Amino acid sequence: MKIPRYTMQKIAFAIITTAAISVGIPLVLVIGYIVAQGIGALSWEFISAAPRNGMREGGIYPALVGTVWLTIGTAVTSIPLGVGAAIYLAEYAADNWFTRTIRLAIINLAGVPSVVYGLFGLGLFVIFLRFGMSILAGSLTLGIMTLPVIITTTEQALVAVPQSFRVVNASLGGTTWQGIRKVILPQALPGIMTGIILGLERAAGETAPILFTVAAFFLPRLPHSVFDQTMALPYHLFVISTQVPGMPIRIQYGTALVLMVFVLTMNLLATLIRRYYRRRRQW
Amino acid sequence: MNNTATPGKAKLVLHDVSFYYGDQPAVRQINLRIYANEILAIFGPAMSGKSTLLRILNRLSDLAEEGRLEGEVLLDGKNIHDPDVSVIQLRTRVGIVFAVPVPLPLSIQENVTYGPLLGRGRSKGELDELVERSLRAAALWDEVKDRLSESATALSGGQQQRLCLARVLALEPEVILLDEPCSGLDPISTLKVEKALLALKESHSIVIVPHNVQQASRIGDKAAFLLMGELVEYGVAEQIFTRPKDPRTDDYITGRFG
Ligand SMILES: Nc1ncnc2c1ncn2[C@@H]1O[C@H](COP(=O)(O)OP(=O)(O)OP(=O)(O)O)[C@@H](O)[C@H]1O
Ligand SMILES: [Mg+2]
Numbered sequence: 001m002k003i004p005r006y007t008m009q010k011i012a013f014a015i016i017t018t019a020a021i022s023v024g025i026p027l028v029l030v031i032g033y034i035v036a037q038g039i040g041a042l043s044w045e046f047i048s049a050a051p052r053n054g055m056r057e058g059g060i061y062p063a064l065v066g067t068v069w070l071t072i073g074t075a076v077t078s079i080p081l082g083v084g085a086a087i088y089l090a091e092y093a094a095d096n097w098f099t100r101t102i103r104l105a106i107i108n109l110a111g112v113p114s115v116v117y118g119l120f121g122l123g124l125f126v127i128f129l130r131f132g133m134s135i136l137a138g139s140l141t142l143g144i145m146t147l148p149v150i151i152t153t154t155e156q157a158l159v160a161v162p163q164s165f166r167v168v169n170a171s172l173g174g175t176t177w178q179g180i181r182k183v184i185l186p187q188a189l190p191g192i193m194t195g196i197i198l199g200l201e202r203a204a205g206e207t208a209p210i211l212f213t214v215a216a217f218f219l220p221r222l223p224h225s226v227f228d229q230t231m232a233l234p235y236h237l238f239v240i241s242t243q244v245p246g247m248p249i250r251i252q253y254g255t256a257l258v259l260m261v262f263v264l265t266m267n268l269l270a271t272l273i274r275r276y277y278r279r280r281r282q283w
Numbered sequence: 284m285n286n287t288a289t290p291g292k293a294k295l296v297l298h299d300v301s302f303y304y305g306d307q308p309a310v311r312q313i314n315l316r317i318y319a320n321e322i323l324a325i326f327g328p329a330m331s332g333k334s335t336l337l338r339i340l341n342r343l344s345d346l347a348e349e350g351r352l353e354g355e356v357l358l359d360g361k362n363i364h365d366p367d368v369s370v371i372q373l374r375t376r377v378g379i380v381f382a383v384p385v386p387l388p389l390s391i392q393e394n395v396t397y398g399p400l401l402g403r404g405r406s407k408g409e410l411d412e413l414v415e416r417s418l419r420a421a422a423l424w425d426e427v428k429d430r431l432s433e434s435a436t437a438l439s440g441g442q443q444q445r446l447c448l449a450r451v452l453a454l455e456p457e458v459i460l461l462d463e464p465c466s467g468l469d470p471i472s473t474l475k476v477e478k479a480l481l482a483l484k485e486s487h488s489i490v491i492v493p494h495n496v497q498q499a500s501r502i503g504d505k506a507a508f509l510l511m512g513e514l515v516e517y518g519v520a521e522q523i524f525t526r527p528k529d530p531r532t533d534d535y536i537t538g539r540f541g
Contacts, residue, residue, distance in 0.1 A: 164385040171343055172398035172454065173375040182397070183387055 034256050041254025050220035055240055056247060060255055065222055066135075066230030067204055067262065070214065073139025073226070074146055074203045079196055081143070082150030086192075089151070090158035091180055110148035115208035117145040122212035136226040138214025145209055146199040153195025157188040190277030197270035201263050207234040217243075233259045292360075294319045294458060294488040295340060295377075300354035302335050302344060309335040310512045313354070317458070322480065322489040324503030324520060326496060328535065332512040333492040337460045340490065341377035342370050358458075375402070378451035382463040382494075384443035386435035391427050394435045394446055398454040413453055421449035422479045441472025448479065458488040466494040477502050496536050500524040508532045 003011075045059050052058035085102075093099040121141025131137040161184050169179030185192075207215075215235035223230040237255045240247050293316035300313040310332035317323050325333050338344040339356060342363060356363045363373055375398060387394050395414045399405060405413070414431070418424040423445040427438070435446055444464055451459060461480070465473040480489055480502060493499040499506055503520035508529070516523060516532045527533045 162385075164381075164383075165387060167343070167346065167381075168385050168387060169397075170346060171341070171374060171379050171381075172401065172450065173371045174398075174401050175371065178401055183389075187388055 038253030038257035041250040063231040063233045063236035066232040071204045074142040077143030078146040082147045083154050086151045086154035090155045106148050118209040118212050133229045134227045138210045141209045141213045142203040146203045149199035154192045157191025161187045193273050194270045197266050201266040205263050296357040298355045303351045305349045313514050319488050321504040323505045324499035325492050325507045326499045327509035331509045341374045375454040377458040378454050378456035379460040380447050380464050382466050384447045386443050390432045391435045392431040395453045417449040417453040420452050421445045422475045441468045461491040463494045
């Protein structure tokens with residue numbers, strides 16, 4: 001028997017709607033729960049003071065600062081390399097075994113579990129290169145982890161810029177690089193920025209890569225240089241949730257809330273940038 | 284073929300030029316002379332290699348992957364593929380306007396100054412003067428003079444095409460190539476472009492692929508009929524359009540095929 005197509009349409013619609021709602025519910029629940037549990041912990045002291053009394057009191061300031069530093073460090077290490085590699089792949093590279101190998105490497109890098117990056121960072125940066133547990137080692141580790149995201153999104157953003165602009169640039173006597181700098185990059189910028197922020201956002205929330213490379217269990221003073229260890233929000237959250245007996249729930253969720261706000265703010269920034277430029281885009 | 288005596292030296296000379304995409308020939312064994320202060324109209328049915336021939340003249344054909352050129356192209360007697368010829372300089376001497384206008388996503392002013400600013404530095408005064416001169420020559424100045432800093436993509440199709448012409452003129456080229464520059468334009472815009480070209484002829488060599496035979500006969504001083512990559516007939520436009528020597532040319536212009 002053939003089901004009438006309007007009935008089919010209704011069934012399909014119902015299934016898809018259910019799927020959409022089921023995806024939304026956990027998200028709302030997670031955010032709602034963390035806000036409800038953590039909002040009571042928030043105060044000026046909470047974000048501006050160091051932890052006290054075995055971390056059961058005081059604030060999370062050193063961890064917050066550490067995460068900001070690590071995010072900046074990740075940006076500094078991953079953006080130039082990632083964007084550079086993407087420009088090479090999108091604008092210069094011919095399709096040959098060399099570039100195919102690079103692409104394959106990038107895809108594989110994206111699939112490596114973050115704890116493996118952590119061990120890699122420990123071996124290479126902390127021990128072999130003698131950076132010790134430091135912001136430098138942590139940033140480099142997070143940077144390498146972020147590279148695949150940045151390369152992939154940047155390359156997509158570049159490829160999306162119409163080919164005709166490149167031909168026009170060449171026809172007016174422009175070199176490939178002049179075309180990239182004057183036309184292609186500015187047009188791809190919103191897409192690139194979005195990719196960068198999404199990558200950094202993931203790095204900011206990761207625990208495993210910083211575990212062996214930079215994160216301090218308890219270090220109330222702020223780092224003085226890139227060779228210092230630092231506390232960081234995700235690891236601090238892990239520590240106070242699992243390693244400290246008698247920890248007030250409120251502080252755990254307050255910390256989670258701050259981390260979430262930090263990451264969501266970056267996300268919001270990415271969305272705003274995309275919106276702003278999409279409205280201005282002319283092709 | 285190729286026997287029309289024109290006084291003066293040829294600006295561009297094509298010597299047995301063939302171009303292949305992979306192993307498919309797009310144009311074959313072309314011999315052609317292009318003179319200064321003339322408009323050459325290259326016409327022929329679709330896929331006959333007109334665009335390919337045009338792009339060979341400023342080495343935009345280099346961009347085609349798998350493209351291969353045979354024969355030589357001489358600009359003022361110098362082979363444009365000689366190793367000491369700068370392709371960048373060549374493209375500013377031989378400018379091209381495409382069928383579909385592609386304004387860069389910049390302002391009107393920036394579109395016009397794009398080419399000049401790629402090379403040596405120029406003073407603001409020089410640039411302003413160049414912008415006005417180029418836009419006037421492209422018959423666009425009066426329509427855009429009060430909105431030079433506005434986005435070029437907001438212009439109408441006809442205006443965009445004249446902007447693309449102005450952008451090429453700002454390179455101060457010696458040769459201007461135009462690939463069906465009026466194909467998307469209304470009759471009034473078309474007329475404006477043609478008028479601009481007739482004026483530009485005084486100081487340039489112009490090679491145009493017209494979008495129909497009428498346009499070829501309206502503005503061409505010389506005409507070349509291309510068929511399946513072969514140059515069938517070349518000569519004074521008036522003669523070709525009234526008394527073609529080759530029956531294939533006759534068939535085409537009287538509309539018996541293509
Ligand atoms: N980039 C390219 N790669 C491969 N083949 C191409 C390319 N450009 C053109 N060709 C082929 O070369 C031949 C000539 O094309 P060309 O565009 O030069 O003809 P045309 O006379 O300009 O045609 P039209 O009137 O449709 O513009 C065609 O068979 C076409 O398929
Ligand atoms: Mg064509």
